[in-house]
Amino acid sequence: MIAVVIGGGTMGAGIAHLLLAGGHDVTLAEAGADRAEAAHGAVLRSLTKAAERGKLAATPDELLARLTVVPDLAAAPSDAELVVEAVPENADLKRRVLTQAASVCPQAVLASNTSSLSISALAEGLPGDRLVGMHFFNPVPVQELVELVHHAGVDPDVVARVRAWAEALGKTVIEVRDSPGFAxxxxxxxxxxxxxxxxxxxxxxxxxxxxxxxxxxxxxxxxxxxxxxxxxxxxxxxxxxxxxxxxxxxxxxxxxxxxxxxxxxxxxxxxxxxxx
Incomplete structure (x- = not known):
């Protein structure tokens, strides 16, 4: 799978780590060169710690060979299958980056890592049929749970695909109807x-x-x-x-x-x- 992660903070770096360890090609998008460099370093540190604990099947360098970090979401691959948004918990910011992602990656499933914001509200103005909540937990590579949040307008096939991807990454999935704070x-x-x-x-x-x-x-x-x-x-x-x-x-x-x-x-x- 070709995946895009938007935001290289604690959660975004952890999600990128998880996807790389799962065998996927990952583009990590940040805002500007300095933040992109910092995001690359965060993924490297996360992978290195996992390797020291014997939790990686490949070396950090081998996994990083499938990571591309870009300073602008516009440079993300157009054939991405999954986009995971992991920017700060601000509805306007999330809607803005998801709108851009929908344009840059026209076939991708769009997933928000929000822990509390309404997925239905984020879907306004977006192709809402391909938007879900995909709530990971910190630290992402270690925590077993993914909370899959669906809303009335989502395509059921999208929900099934996200569940399958998360389970293939070794996660246990719970499905929750879109409501404040989810479960x-x-x-x-x-x-x-x-x-x-x-x-x-x-x-x-x-x-x-x-x-x-x-x-x-x-x-x-x-x-x-x-x-x-x-x-x-x-x-x-x-x-x-x-x-x-x-x-x-x-x-x-x-x-x-x-x-x-x-x-x-x-x-x-x-x-x-x-x-x-």
Whole structure:
């Protein structure tokens, strides 16, 4: 398969890694030469770490031979079969890059990696019959789940093709009807916001809240450490979106806003609810 990934941040680089390891040719599109170079480096680091853990069937150099990084989406291959958008969680930005992708890659299935935005809304003005949500989880090469989000206008054959591609990459797929937060973000944010409220109220320490969920409920990682991993700014944006769509039960606590205002965004800045 010829695949295009738009956006070379944490998620985009991970998706590119996954597709390369699955035997596909990948074009990774970024905005500008500097960001394209950084994206190439991110994929290389991800592949190198996997190789060190014995998780790759080929060497990083062999896989990178099938990666092309371009500084403009316009340079993506016109015969691409799959385009995965992994730009920041902004509806206007996502719609803009998907619109361009639909033109540059006229036969490709269009997939958005959004974790909460409406796929139906993103489909407006697009060939919506070939647009789905393809929600990966961080770190993409490791996490088993892909959330496949479908809307009323999508071609069922497109949904079946995306499921088959994801399963061939070793993922377990759940199908979810397009709704605010889908299944995973809606539940994950609900628990995450309550954990932050508990910390804010002094119910328990961050470590004890997380340990309680790990040992009491079998979570591999507690909700506060997970928020650090996802990014406090990302979790805040999703919570604000869900609060607007579903009501005040998703309203973000003041503690989360304060940390984001201070630049304490989690692992990516070295400080969140934990020190990294």
């Amino acid at each position: 995973t973000s809606r539940l994950g944010v609900a628990v995450g916001m309550e954990a932050i409220r508990m910390l804010e109220e002094g119910v328990a320490s961050a470590d004890d809240i997380d340990t309680g969920m790990r040992l009491g409920y079998g979570w591999p990682m507690g909700p506060l450490k997970l928020t650090d991993l996802v990014g406090l700014d990302v979790r805040l944006a999703i919570a604000e979106h869900l609060a607007a769509e579903l009501g005040p039960r998703f309203a973000p606590p003041a503690l989360l806003r304060d940390k984001v205002d201070r630049g304490e965004l989690g692992r990516k800045t070295g400080q969140g609810f934990f020190t990294w």
